[in-house]
Amino acid sequence: MANLKNIRPKALLGLLAIALLPILAACSSTDNPLTTISPKSDVADDIQQLYKIIFVIAMVVFIVVETLLLYAVIKFRRRPNDGIPKQVHGNTVMEITWTIIPALILVAIAVPTWITIFEIDDVPDDAYMIEIVGHQWWWEATYPDGQVTANEIHVPSDRTIGFTLDTADVLHSFWIPQLFGKQDLIPGRTNTLWFTPNPGTEGRYLGQCVEFCGASHANMRLEMIVDSPADFAAWTSGLESPAPAATALAATGYDLFASKGCVACHTISGRNDAIGIIGPNLSLFGSRLTLGSATLDNNTVNLTAWLQDPEDIKPGNIMSKSAPIYNNPGLAMADTEIDALVAYLQSLK
Numbered sequence: 001m002a003n004l005k006n007i008r009p010k011a012l013l014g015l016l017a018i019a020l021l022p023i024l025a026a027c028s029s030t031d032n033p034l035t036t037i038s039p040k041s042d043v044a045d046d047i048q049q050l051y052k053i054i055f056v057i058a059m060v061v062f063i064v065v066e067t068l069l070l071y072a073v074i075k076f077r078r079r080p081n082d083g084i085p086k087q088v089h090g091n092t093v094m095e096i097t098w099t100i101i102p103a104l105i106l107v108a109i110a111v112p113t114w115i116t117i118f119e120i121d122d123v124p125d126d127a128y129m130i131e132i133v134g135h136q137w138w139w140e141a142t143y144p145d146g147q148v149t150a151n152e153i154h155v156p157s158d159r160t161i162g163f164t165l166d167t168a169d170v171l172h173s174f175w176i177p178q179l180f181g182k183q184d185l186i187p188g189r190t191n192t193l194w195f196t197p198n199p200g201t202e203g204r205y206l207g208q209c210v211e212f213c214g215a216s217h218a219n220m221r222l223e224m225i226v227d228s229p230a231d232f233a234a235w236t237s238g239l240e241s242p243a244p245a246a247t248a249l250a251a252t253g254y255d256l257f258a259s260k261g262c263v264a265c266h267t268i269s270g271r272n273d274a275i276g277i278i279g280p281n282l283s284l285f286g287s288r289l290t291l292g293s294a295t296l297d298n299n300t301v302n303l304t305a306w307l308q309d310p311e312d313i314k315p316g317n318i319m320s321k322s323a324p325i326y327n328n329p330g331l332a333m334a335d336t337e338i339d340a341l342v343a344y345l346q347s348l349k
């Protein structure tokens with residue numbers, strides 16, 4: 001082992017600074033969309049407030065305990081010619097003190113915690129309710145007027161949004177750290193959540209499934225897109241309109257979407273033959289920003305890669321496991337067929 005005495009103090013400081021860099025870098029919210037310390041809604045603000053209270057109490061405890069510890073270590077250190085120190089057993093006053101003080105600290109944490117839990121528990125009556133259903137490994141959202149989408153969930157910025165949370169299979173947990181806290185999706189039970197976006201927070205917010213749900217749990221992300229009221233209205237009405245197949249290539253893709261069996265699992269609004277519900281609803285897929293439940297940007301390269309080998313992108317996903325095109329070599333798709341499907345999916349705007 002290196003002799004610590006040979007390391008100059010300045011070098012040590014330098015090393016410490018380098019070690020701190022990644023920690024400081026983790027504090028910027030733009031590179032870390034899953035940050036919990038940059039709240040953008042009323043509910044997230046409440047949780048942040050609680051976090052601050054507990055953080056301050058923890059800091060005070062830390063400083064008091066470390067100061068006493070350092071004091072004792074230095075003051076009572078062993079000196080030359082010290083004999084055996086005085087032998088004592090027990091100190092009733094101290095023991096009572098160090099039981100009562102932590103109990104009071106716990107009460108100081110419990111009271112604001114309970115208040116916050118009750119404040120954010122019940123969904124306000126005027127909330128705009130969206131039904132969320134978790135699937136291995138993607139999210140389905142159904143709006144009050146019946147429109148359905150997946151993985152990229154738009155909400156209007158001017159009102160309180162409520163969610164009912166259910167699962168189609170196993171446990172999942174819904175979490176968009178900048179907007180609201182975690183809530184589990186439990187088989188046979190409907191949970192709820194809600195939040196009101198803060199003014200001026202239109203934008204994209206990343207979320208993540210936070211309850212282990214199988215092979216691709218880590219790839220089960222989502223985006224919540226807080227839209228201005230006008231953008232939101234345009235998006236929901238777009239979800240209802242039939243999507244035209246724009247080019248000849250896209251028209252070929254339209255036919256392949258039926259002949260390759262995609263229709264068995266995917267719904268696309270405006271197509272009577274595409275009403276499958278095993279996979280995500282693909283209406284307006286061409287205007288989505290992400291793909292594979294928010295794990296990849298939605299562009300030609302990534303979409304082609306997804307259709308060539310979804311297993312490579314999301315291990316164990318139901319599409320690669322169950323779609324005949326990936327399990328029966330006789331049905332495998334040619335590159336030109338994939339190009340046509342990509343063109344068709346991108347035309348769904």
Ligand SMILES: [Cu+2]
Binds near residue numbers: 172209210
């Ligand atoms: Cu999960």
